[in-house]
Amino acid sequence: MRLRRVDLVAALVTLLLAWLVVYPILIVAGEASxxxxxxxxxxxxxxxxxxxxxxxxxxxxxxxxxxxxxxxxxxxxxxxxxxxxxxxxxxxxxxxxxxxxxxxxxxxxxxxxxxxxxxxxxxxxxxxxxxxxxxxxxxxxxxxxxxxxxxxxxxxxxxxxxxxxxxxxxxxxxxxxxxxxxxxxxxxxxxxxxxxxxxxxxxxxxxxxxxxxxxxxxxxxxxxxxxxxxxxxxxxxxxxxxxxxxxxxxxxxxxxxxxxxxxxxxxxxxxxxxxxxxxxxxxxxxxxxxxWGLAVLLLLPHLTLILVSLVPYGAWTTEILPPVINLENYRRLFSEAERLRPMWNSFWMAGVSTLLAVALAIVGGWLVVRRRVAWRRAIEGLLALPWALPGTVFAIALATTFSVRAPLALRFVLVGTVVLLPLAYLVRALPLTGRGILASYRQLDPALEEAAASLGAGRWRTFARVTLPQLRPGLAAGASLAFVAGLGDIVASIVLYTFETRPVSIEILSSLRLDETGVAAAFGVVLMLVSAIVLSVGARR
Amino acid sequence: MTPPSTAFLQVQAIEKRWSDGVVIGPITLDIARGEILALLGPSGSGKTTMLRLLAGFEGADGGRIAVADEDVTSVPPARRRFGMVFQHYALFPHLDVGDNVGFGLAGSRERGAVATKIAQALTLVDLAGFERRKVHELSGGQQQRVALARALAPEPRVLLLDEPLSNLDPALRERTRHELRAVIKRVDITTVFVTHEQEEAFDLGDRIAVLNQGRLEQAGTPDELYERPANLFVATFVGRANVFHGAAAKALGGAATRNGVVVVRPERLRFGHAGVPGIVRERRYTGAAAFFVVEGDDHERFEVLAEPDAAQVGERVYVEATRVIAW
CATH class of the missing domain: 1.10.3720.10 (MetI-like)
Structure with missing residues (x-):
């Protein structure tokens, strides 16, 4: 049989996913023996x-x-x-x-x-x-x-x-x-x-x-x-x-x-x-x-966080309630370069990894559901696999695999570069975007895409005007979960961060260590609000 | 070089071989300009595959499709200019009625012209002013008409319909059938539609192609199919038919048949004094007439359409044929 272009794409996607998801685990298993x-x-x-x-x-x-x-x-x-x-x-x-x-x-x-x-x-x-x-x-x-x-x-x-x-x-x-x-x-x-x-x-x-x-x-x-x-x-x-x-x-x-x-x-x-x-x-x-009692109990952590974030450094010692309340911590958060940096890091790393995870999931969904390629089970399994393993496992696996230069074995030195942490977020995001987008793809009636084609729409117009809008609910749900997970990540970050890529979670830990509880709480409030907004946008039908 | 033909849509020895061994075709069909052709057959007969080959959603493994002498066999659906109405309509749920109908018009004209085209298409299906309605707010019949308007708006060369009425409730089906035929004839577009219902094929189609197990059994007008079916399958699939073998076949005047089988429509049988003997087992009254189920002496059952009082249940009768179909 003639090798179709779609089979080539499927093979490449499978290899890429295997390299990201399975290969590092195998390297760790090898080193563990x-x-x-x-x-x-x-x-x-x-x-x-x-x-x-x-x-x-x-x-x-x-x-x-x-x-x-x-x-x-x-x-x-x-x-x-x-x-x-x-x-x-x-x-x-x-x-x-x-x-x-x-x-x-x-x-x-x-x-x-x-x-x-x-x-x-x-x-x-x-x-x-x-x-x-x-x-x-x-x-x-x-x-x-x-x-x-x-x-x-x-x-x-x-x-x-x-x-x-x-x-x-x-x-x-x-x-x-x-x-x-x-x-x-x-x-x-x-x-x-x-x-x-x-x-x-x-x-x-x-x-x-x-x-x-x-x-x-x-x-x-x-x-x-x-x-x-x-x-x-x-x-x-x-x-x-x-x-x-x-x-x-x-x-x-x-x-x-x-x-x-x-x-x-x-x-x-x-x-x-x-x-x-x-x-x-x-x-x-x-x-x-x-x-209502329960609701208050459940909301207490959120309220506490907000309150602590409003108390400036050193103002609160032994009182039950804080004596001073102002926005000093937020001012420091948004004006001091060394505090803005982790915020920016978390946002761009979560954003880029989510975008890539969405793109991979769309290509995967297209190959698995629409083209039904021979490799579809492998692709689906690879997309879901990171979910079955704790984040620490992946963090260690990526750190181990990409600390060696062996281009022929597809290993490169990424430790210490800005690439590794977003790569870890990407691996962790794959099951989230993959599940949402595959489920939406399965519900998408192929006749819709055929209808667009019969009305003269080419491949890209069909994708942009028909497929993408129909995938939107699953895509938004998956992407919002992936983004929020990356934004607040600590598991992978604590193993893989560098000074250049230190994310908010690491900054929260170091603020706590310096007794800067107000700043730590302010970071927490920012993450909480962004997460709430992103999740509610993602959950909209 | 193919000689110029009077047929507008030509299907020549088209073939599709599925990986599971099922083969559709080779099928050859000529469809005249403005003609409505029905593809009729039981499920699994290959009629939907035929339609999808015409639309370009499936690639042919052999043969040729041509429109107005232009070979379109390998032209992708997007550039084939065939309009299609899908079985479940496939209206885009995220677009309103106007944007659905205008989908195939984008890019070709400026906006005012597009809006006019949309309005014209909607007027054609009697939905003028429905542009800003949401698709899911419409009834099944209205959705079907939007799908038709959407397919017709870009002025396709051929209209394809996949089981166009199967999603409507029976009460609505007959009326919609007549409206659909009226719209198609007004636009005067060459049309191919798929159905598994003989009544729908007869009512809507100018000509009918009967498919069975991937083969074309016969193509002809409703009269031809009913009165002169090409073989036993067409005879029994199109209209009610009694099949007689052996002595009964001979008694009905089918002595000259090759395979000893004779087919007689229920209305071409009558009670008489000679012919096939049997006992009336059931009587189903339909108003103007009644169906009598007769059990012959060879225990084969057959139906006779006659005056409501022509016989009684349990009565011993002789049945003769006024017209037989034999090969």
């Missing part, structure tokens, strides 16, 4: 403890997130009470806090010198802070706060697709509420549940900020890898990276097996039950009060 390092890894109890900590922290995070997110989803989807709409939107707000920003907000709020601790200390006239926010409990608190949203959103989407006639059918067949719940609702919602569980598990396993800030002596694998690398024990860092990758893939495979097909999708769209008003006055007030 080092007898001494493996022996060191296996014989040190600290390594095993960190690995085990990663696993159990992730599992408990799933349980906590489910315990908060699932009841909330039922409450907001099935019951009506004053303020339901507003609260339902507010409750997803932890999403707009990039991981590191959420963590520092918690530090300012619940840390030993945070608001709550100060208030209690003052109220009870204690000599010391009533607690220290440290160790596994602190990490789990942050995880539960930031990850219940996955369960909440997945379950609400699942419940919205649930056909009310199926519940009525169960009742007509004599099932009581409990039977209906366990025999009908739970099985139908299983894909949503497992989907949220996988997302939570993978996020918790890759989580870096919370263990890094709150861990203290308590190490999980991500912080362990970075510490080992900083100590210069490169072979051991390779082994640790491979160990974390293996745990991630094993976890993903085990959870996937329980997923099953999305039967709700197969059955088509049903009519969701209408939210029922809560009739008993007492219960209604209780639900409403609890709902």
């Amino acid at each position: 080092n007898g001494a390092a493996i022996h060191a890894f296996l014989s040190r109890p600290g390594e095993w403890a960190a690995l085990w900590a990663s696993v159990w922290i992730s599992l408990v995070s799933v349980i906590l997130a489910a315990a908060i997110g699932i009841p909330l989803a039922f409450l907001f989807e099935w019951f009506d009470f004053p303020g339901r709409k507003t609260l339902g939107a507010l409750i997803a707000l932890p999403v707009v806090l990039p991981p590191l920003v959420g963590v520092i907000a918690f530090l300012f709020l619940y840390g030993e010198s945070g608001f709550i601790a100060r208030a209690i200390q003052a109220a009870l006239h204690l000599d010391n802070a009533p607690w220290r926010l440290q160790g596994a409990a602190a990490i789990l608190l942050v995880h539960a706060y930031s990850m219940y949203v996955y369960f909440y959103l997945f379950m609400r989407a699942g419940l919205a697709k649930l056909d009310v006639s199926m519940l009525e059918a169960a009742q007509a067949l004599g099932a009581d509420r409990r039977t209906t719940l366990w025999r009908v609702i739970v099985p139908l919602l299983r894909p949503s549940l497992i989907g949220a569980a996988i997302l939570t598990f993978m996020t918790a396993l890759g989580s870096f900020s919370a263990p890094y800030i709150f861990g203290g002596g308590f190490r999980v694998m991500t912080t362990q890898i970075v510490a080992t690398k900083l100590n210069g024990d490169r072979p051991l860092a390779m082994v640790e990276t491979v160990a974390l990758a293996v745990v991630a893939i094993a976890g993903l495979l085990i959870l996937r097996r329980t997923e099953g097909d999305d039967i709700l999708v197969a059955l088509g769209k049903g009519i969701a039950p209408r939210p029922r008003p809560i009739r008993r006055t007492g219960v209604r007030w209780l639900a409403t009060g609890a709902g």
Whole structure:
């Protein structure tokens, strides 16, 4: 058969993706097969403890997130009470806090010198802070706060697709509420549940900020890898990276097996039950009060961040509330060159990597969905793969692969250049843009493009006027997630940054180290606002 | 060199071989200027592939397509100037009605002229003033007319329609059929459309090409297909048909047939005193007449269309033919 041009493009795209996504991992695996390092890894109890900590922290995070997110989803989807709409939107707000920003907000709020601790200390006239926010409990608190949203959103989407006639059918067949719940609702919602569980598990396993800030002596694998690398024990860092990758893939495979097909999708769209008003006055007030109380609790980190960002350096020592409030920190943020630089870095690196990830996903989607090339499974798999591995793994893999000059092996020295960090953001962005754009491409009726062609539109006009507008929802969703992830990234940045490319997250860490809490918080507020705007633009239909 | 022909759209031995072994064609068809040709066939017969070959969405593996003696076989769809109405209309959901209709006009004329063209096309399908409507606000019938206006606006050389009425509810279908034919005849455009419904093909088409398993079985006017089908497939696919074998075939006067098979339309059968014996098993009353299901002595069942009181269920009858189809 004649070699078509599209096959050539497909081969090139596959190779490029493999070079970005698989090759660095293979290099790490190769370097990890080092007898001494493996022996060191296996014989040190600290390594095993960190690995085990990663696993159990992730599992408990799933349980906590489910315990908060699932009841909330039922409450907001099935019951009506004053303020339901507003609260339902507010409750997803932890999403707009990039991981590191959420963590520092918690530090300012619940840390030993945070608001709550100060208030209690003052109220009870204690000599010391009533607690220290440290160790596994602190990490789990942050995880539960930031990850219940996955369960909440997945379950609400699942419940919205649930056909009310199926519940009525169960009742007509004599099932009581409990039977209906366990025999009908739970099985139908299983894909949503497992989907949220996988997302939570993978996020918790890759989580870096919370263990890094709150861990203290308590190490999980991500912080362990970075510490080992900083100590210069490169072979051991390779082994640790491979160990974390293996745990991630094993976890993903085990959870996937329980997923099953999305039967709700197969059955088509049903009519969701209408939210029922809560009739008993007492219960209604209780639900409403609890709902608003919860909203305040969820918004406290955001508010804290804003408040701290308004307090100038050194003005706040022992008072419960800050004595001085002004915009000094923001003025410094936007006028001091060494503070503007990281801001600019984060924006351009997140922007460029998102653009490239979108472009690659569009070409990939075209090859996979429209041209159905022979390599389509490989392309789709490569686009999704970075999602299955924690960011630390990729950061270490890229740092290792691109610190050697071997052009024939496609390895170049990129460490220390401005290219490497955006490249890492790009790899991490691929699954986000890939998933959104492939899903939109699959829903795009090929007849639309044919209609444009039959009306005389050439390839580019068809793409610009018909294909691109139709891909827009998935593209915007994927791109906004990718941009926000890059903007707030700490995991890859802490391994790969140089002075030239230091991003906001690194600047936040160094501000904290210098006790410049106000500046750190101001950076956090900027990231939070930009994330909120970008995500709300991306979510618009 | 091909000799000049009276046909406007020429399909010569066109062929498509799918990778799974399915072969469409070779098919040869001549379509006159202004003619409406129906491609009729069961699903999987290759009629949609034929249409997509004409539109240029599929590349031919053999043969030739020509319009007005210009070979367009390898001309891409964008430069073929064939208008197409898609089965699900394929209206661009992000554009309003006017921008949909104007899509094929862009670049060729200045804006005022484009607006006039859009208005003309919409007036043609009785949707004048609908320019700024959203596509999803329209009813199914209106969407179908917008799709037609969009296809006609750039003044294509040939109009192609893929199952143009299959998305409408039955009540609307018949009326739309007549409107569609009226618009096409007013524009006087050479048209090819695909359908799997015989009634639609008869009503809308000047001529019908019957396809089966990738082959062209027969092309002709509705009368020709009904009265003089080329073979057993066409006879049974187009219109109701009773197929008789063996003794029954002989009894109906098909003694001279090659394969011993005789086809008779239900209205060409009548109850008499000689012919094929059988027992009336069912009677379906339709108002003006009734269908009688008769079980012959060889246990083959067949239908007779007759006066409502021509026979009773359970009655023993003889059936004779006034006209038989045989090969």
